[in-house]
Amino acid sequence: MSEILQAWRKDLEFCKRCGLCMPICPTGIANDWYQSKTPRGRMLLLYGLVNSELKPTKTLAERLHTCTLCGYCAVKCPSGLKLDEIFIDARRALHSMGIKLPHLEEVSRRIKESGNPYDMPAEERFMWLDYGDEKPVFEGKAGLWVGCTLSYRRPETAANVYSLLRKLMNVALVKEETCCGAPFYLAGDLNGLEEQLLKAIKVVERLGYELLITPCPSCARAFTEYAEKLGLDRGFDVEYLPVFLYKLLNEGKVPELSLNGLKVAYHDPCEAGRHMNIFDEPRAVIKAVKGIELLEMNGNRLFSNCCGGGGLYIALDSAKAVAIAERRLKDLPRDVNALVTACPSCEVNLSIAVANVGIELEVLDVAEVWHRALSRLKS
Ligand code: SF4
Ligand code: SF4
Known part of the structure; x- marks a missing residue:
């Protein structure tokens, strides 16, 4: 068995099978809790793999890629297991074994x-x-x-x-x-x-x-x-x-910005939030524009629900990836005119979801909020 996975053996053994990582898993939800498409299921598959009880097959690899690598399961795990890091290494291990999807x-x-x-x-x-x-x-x-x-x-x-x-x-x-x-x-x-x-x-x-x-x-x-x-x-x-x-902004290199009548919510991209620990800066950038009201989504910062756009899951199952984004829209506070985020993949997936659901909502990049305010200033 690959050394890459052996390095995680203790963590795989340490998993208590409690399932506390499961309820928030976007791909678990999108796949009706099919066990091997949940974080606990993936941990069990990998446990079987390191103990040679399971073979490295395409089906097993497909289960590992039925994951947006959002990292929310790692936040929820009471054993402190870094599931997303384990899953990315498992992808690496299977790729190195010649399993190609x-x-x-x-x-x-x-x-x-x-x-x-x-x-x-x-x-x-x-x-x-x-x-x-x-x-x-x-x-x-x-x-x-x-x-x-x-x-x-x-x-x-x-x-x-x-x-x-x-x-x-x-x-x-x-x-x-x-x-x-x-x-x-x-x-x-x-x-x-x-x-x-x-x-x-x-x-x-x-x-x-x-x-x-x-x-x-x-x-x-x-x-x-x-x-x-x-x-x-x-x-x-x-x-x-x-x-x-x-x-x-902090260096005083930005003119005073204002934009009236825009009520926005900020969606934390998994890549920026949980993976780069960037939560405050995008919010500060939005709030720097006078007249904008920033509301929080249900599930934010470290506990943000994934939009389905990450981990290449969209290339495996675009319908389910978009279904995850549609579900994310249910976390919106009432009466916002725009959903602001800071990741191109989130912007694409959430825009498709908005069109599918048929609601009046702009999806904007954080920078576009400033662009709009600055354009009004100059016009
Ligand atoms: S990283 Fe996200 S999608 Fe993958 S198992 Fe964990 S919660 Fe589910
Ligand atoms: S929450 Fe942690 S310990 Fe519990 S099943 Fe998930 S990975 Fe295992």
């Missing part, structure tokens, strides 16, 4: 051939510029790393983020931007991650950027946490956009 193979092929997981042509990466008025600038010391999901799936948001940053500072686009490699990490393919992340780092370094700002928490984690795990050096700083905006 078709949806992961497809994501991998797309990134290798097109530089993004959506199979979109690389030359169309900056098509989102058509959604705004800003001219593309490709040279500078600070670069905006838009990320694949905003570039190809949320073009208007990408344009608003760029426009906001251009109004606040001298920021440029990274001409040869490509996938950061984060999907490989989620697939358990560390070789794929290393190859793609190194490619991305080299692009940024070659173009001479000293600072890279990204609105995507997955990209931010790839350039920092994953690069560190792999021992990859990078010659530039990385800032996750809501934190960067928060710093600008």
Whole structure:
């Protein structure tokens, strides 16, 4: 059995089978509590695997990927087990044993051939510029790393983020931007991650950027946490956009902003919240705009319910991933006009859910709140 999993043997044995991790699991709920699609079920499967009672099969791998890696189960576990870390390592172990799942193979092929997981042509990466008025600038010391999901799936948001940053500072686009490699990490393919992340780092370094700002928490984690795990050096700083905006605010570099009549709720993305411990900064950025009322969702911060957009689950079962987002909408406080978040994947999945449910609700990135306030200021 793989050494990667053996390292977790004690934790797998320590699981009390209490099931306290189960009621909050989004994929458990979406799959009608089918045991092997719940966190406790996954722990039992892995226990069987390390003890050679079970074989590493495609079905077992599929159960491990029926998970958004939201990390909520780890918050709930009274034994303090780091379930999401165990599950990501288990994905890595199964991948290293040659267990390949078709949806992961497809994501991998797309990134290798097109530089993004959506199979979109690389030359169309900056098509989102058509959604705004800003001219593309490709040279500078600070670069905006838009990320694949905003570039190809949320073009208007990408344009608003760029426009906001251009109004606040001298920021440029990274001409040869490509996938950061984060999907490989989620697939358990560390070789794929290393190859793609190194490619991305080299692009940024070659173009001479000293600072890279990204609105995507997955990209931010790839350039920092994953690069560190792999021992990859990078010659530039990385800032996750809501934190960067928060710093600008504290440095007094932002004009007074106001926007009347907007009542919003903030959804904590799992990647930013539970995985990066970023809870306060996005809220402070929203609250910096006078006239905005910020309400909390039922289930917030460390206890935020997942939107279904993470862990590549959407590539395995998009209908259930969207059903998770529809369920998340039930946590909204009454009478909000906008749901604000800080993760492109959340924005995509929640927008689909809003359209499916048929409610009047805007889904905005935190930066778009400032963009709107700043645009009104200048008009
Ligand atoms: S990480 Fe999230 S989706 Fe995965 S088992 Fe835990 S609660 Fe369920
Ligand atoms: S809450 Fe922790 S101890 Fe209980 S079943 Fe889940 S993983 Fe095991």
